[in-house]
Amino acid sequence: MRFEALSVFPEFFDSYLDMSIMGRARKRSVFEFVAHDLRSWTHDRHNTVDDSPFGGGQGMLMKPAPLFEAIEDISSRGEARPHVVFFSPCGRPYCQAVAEELSHKNRILLVCGRYEGMDERAYELADDIVSMGDYVLTGGELAALCVIDSVVRLLPGALGDEMSAKDESFSDGLLEYAQYTRPAVFRGRAVPEVLLSGNHAAVDAWRRRNAIERTARWRPDLLEVAELTDEERAFAERSMREERQ
Structure with a gap:
């Protein structure tokens, strides 16, 4: 290009x-x-x-x-x-x-x-x-x-990991999930245990729900057009209600 x-x-x-x-x-x-x-x-x-x-x-x-x-x-x-x-x-x-x-x-x-x-x-x-x-x-x-x-960033060969651009905020209509690195506990704040489990399916599920929660908290406007299942949309609506309380 x-x-x-x-x-x-x-x-x-x-x-x-x-x-x-x-x-x-x-x-x-x-x-x-x-x-x-x-x-x-x-x-x-x-x-x-x-x-x-x-x-x-x-x-x-x-x-x-x-x-x-x-x-x-x-x-x-x-x-x-x-x-x-x-x-x-x-x-x-x-x-x-x-x-x-x-x-x-x-x-x-x-x-x-x-x-x-x-x-x-x-x-x-x-x-x-x-x-x-x-x-x-x-x-x-x-x-x-x-x-x-x-x-x-979207062009082939631009990023070291070709999945990086597909896994960022807005790529699927949601903000990106929270991320953590070492140490696992810092000043009493622990990384979510599921991320240390090695269970990739559980990690993927947690990241999806966390992305929805973060979007509901910071950018609820994005949820109007995000591609969500009925279950995920209900979860998003609960998250928004809890955020407003």
Whole structure:
């Protein structure tokens, strides 16, 4: 898979993408990454990418011309046109399901806004518009890194254990179960005995129930769409009632 980012700060990405899981996956060619400098598609001596908004208001807006030229130029390169992703509060909420959807794309171009946002006409170029949450970031670079990280984890060869990505929070609509490591007792707090039993069926059953309990406690909204048996849904409802008491 090939990721590309269009940004006024193209140097922003490499330090993160060269470390840890991302760095190892990149070295193994699980994914490629290229950052494009938006200023390369400007034509004035100051390489201006922003201007004041019509009608007045605070801050500056990214101009449409550099964005159109850059995205059209980048899209014309290579055999396959990229899937162009913009970030905006108006976009669909980003979640694990969207990450899984994007993991099947061959080439993704992440367009990183700055300042007060972009001229509205630039959004015509988007194949996808996503929102990372109900908050405001200084720029789209952090959002782009979140997308890259969450998608790369789903690619074959990215993680040492191929089951890791399938066993994490949100992969089945629930939060992940609680996990423990040595020592078995720490400051009087013991690891659940079933996890020390060696009984894999019992461990799996405990983890499933624990995942439902944790979801009922921290994210009950997820239970509305989680795939649960009738027995599990009844258990989830009891857990929510107990949590409210």
